[in-house]
Amino acid sequence: MRKISDRPIGVFDSGVGGLTVMKEIMRQLPEEKVLYAGDTARVPYGIRSAETVVRYSLEMVDFLVRKGIKLLVVACNTASASALTAIKERFDIPVIGVIEPGARKALETTRSKKIGIIGTEGTIKSNSYVHAINALYGNKPIVMKEHGAIHFDRYFEVSLGGLSIFTKACPLFVPLAEEGWASSDVAVLTAGHYLEGLKKEPIDTLVLGCTHYPLLKGVISRIMGENITLIDSARETVIEVKKALLQYGIEGNSLSGPLWTYYVTDSPERFIKVGERFLSRKIEQIENINVGG
Ligand code: DGL
Numbered sequence: 001m002r003k004i005s006d007r008p009i010g011v012f013d014s015g016v017g018g019l020t021v022m023k024e025i026m027r028q029l030p031e032e033k034v035l036y037a038g039d040t041a042r043v044p045y046g047i048r049s050a051e052t053v054v055r056y057s058l059e060m061v062d063f064l065v066r067k068g069i070k071l072l073v074v075a076c077n078t079a080s081a082s083a084l085t086a087i088k089e090r091f092d093i094p095v096i097g098v099i100e101p102g103a104r105k106a107l108e109t110t111r112s113k114k115i116g117i118i119g120t121e122g123t124i125k126s127n128s129y130v131h132a133i134n135a136l137y138g139n140k141p142i143v144m145k146e147h148g149a150i151h152f153d154r155y156f157e158v159s160l161g162g163l164s165i166f167t168k169a170c171p172l173f174v175p176l177a178e179e180g181w182a183s184s185d186v187a188v189l190t191a192g193h194y195l196e197g198l199k200k201e202p203i204d205t206l207v208l209g210c211t212h213y214p215l216l217k218g219v220i221s222r223i224m225g226e227n228i229t230l231i232d233s234a235r236e237t238v239i240e241v242k243k244a245l246l247q248y249g250i251e252g253n254s255l256s257g258p259l260w261t262y263y264v265t266d267s268p269e270r271f272i273k274v275g276e277r278f279l280s281r282k283i284e285q286i287e288n289i290n291v292g293g
Pocket of ligand 1: 014120212
């Protein structure tokens with residue numbers, strides 16, 4: 001028999017970007033209650049050390065767990081890259097990050113076995129997508145000498161027995177998306193600059209490894225060419241969430257009451273302004289919270 005759980009799903013992000021994942025949940029799982037927590041007082045996570053990202057993430061997730069969530073989605077790529085293991089160790093609920101679903105889809109998609117990954121400095125430095133793709137490809141774990149080095153400021157190739165992965169951090173894409181400039185000439189110039197190296201490689205698949213990048217899909221596709229398949233981690237992650245809800249027998253069927261509640265660590269004005277653009281709908285239930293003392 002199909003089991004039902006009235007408890008909410010928790011979505012955690014460093015700020016407003018996770019709303020690209022939220023939007024997918026609204027589309028694919030319209031009967032689920034969701035509590036979204038955005039650490040707007042401490043965003044961006046993408047430029048911080050892994051230790052700091054782990055500490056912030058545990059504080060934010062602790063807040064959501066105390067609210068009684070049944071499953072957690074770590075919507076932030078940077079937090080998924082650095083803090084997923086720590087979160088899974090600390091909390092006893094199903095936890096889904098965005099790295100593995102994106103990595104899986106990239107592997108399913110590529111024909112040339114050459115994949116590009118773009119993300120924040122933190123995500124690229126962690127090599128998390130590289131490790132995830134490598135593991136899913138069935139290779140032995142790799143010890144990367146470059147781990148934590150500064151290979152985020154130029155495109156960087158890793159060869160994994162028959163697979164090649166090219167990575168590049170594109171930090172300015174985040175403020176461009178938040179400013180509403182995702183389709184502007186500035187975005188085209190910026191993307192042209194960041195993607196110059198990747199464009200010369202024979203990749204056929206490019207993972208948008210950051211919450212904000214789906215907003216720049218049009219511009220990225222224009223620079224890379226239409227033959228390159230762009231992988232939207234948000235979409236893939238929610239497909240995985242759907243499977244997990246079924247597997248654990250905790251699907252929701254909320255037909256009344258507020259479905260979506262937002263918690264932010266800074267005052268809500270900017271979140272509402274930028275967020276309504278990201279979501280293409282109104283943000284109504286929103287509260288300011290304090291985490292981490
Ligand atoms: N949410 C972050 C990510 O997906 C981008 C914004 C940030 O740097 O905090 O990596």
